[in-house]
Amino acid sequence: MATITKKKLISEISRRRGLHPNEVRLVVQSFLDCMTEYLSDGDRLEFRDFGVFEVVKRKQKIGRNPKNASVPIIIPERRAVKFTPGKKMKNLIETEEAQGAAL
Known part of the structure; x- marks a missing residue:
């Protein structure tokens, strides 16, 4: 069992989608920031x-x-x-x- 870091995840998404890692990093970090903000406000996040x-x-x-x-x-x-x-x-x-x- 491996530990997947944010850096590894960004690298894999970048490779799979053919995007520059900096673009992927911005999207992933924005996603995580939004999740944290919504949860701290007490909101529920549902991903089908x-x-x-x-x-x-x-x-x-x-x-x-x-x-x-x-x-x-x-x-x-x-x-x-x-x-x-x-x-x-x-x-x-x-x-x-x-x-x-x-x-």
Whole structure:
């Protein structure tokens, strides 16, 4: 399993589409900036077949210090980004998972 960076992604899109990497970089960065802005405003982003990004509220909970389990730590309530994969992505990942298990 590899880690794909923004730079690698830009390079691959540039190669596939025959565009200059600087053009692709501007579009990708603008896309990410818009996503961040919309999510910070509390908006929900839905991309058909890909998935949904939304901001959810995580409740306050009590955690434990692994070095001293007898000391409870209060983890405060917070907002977090949740991603739910779309049908197409979910099916593709599940198919890959099943093929990997069969090997």
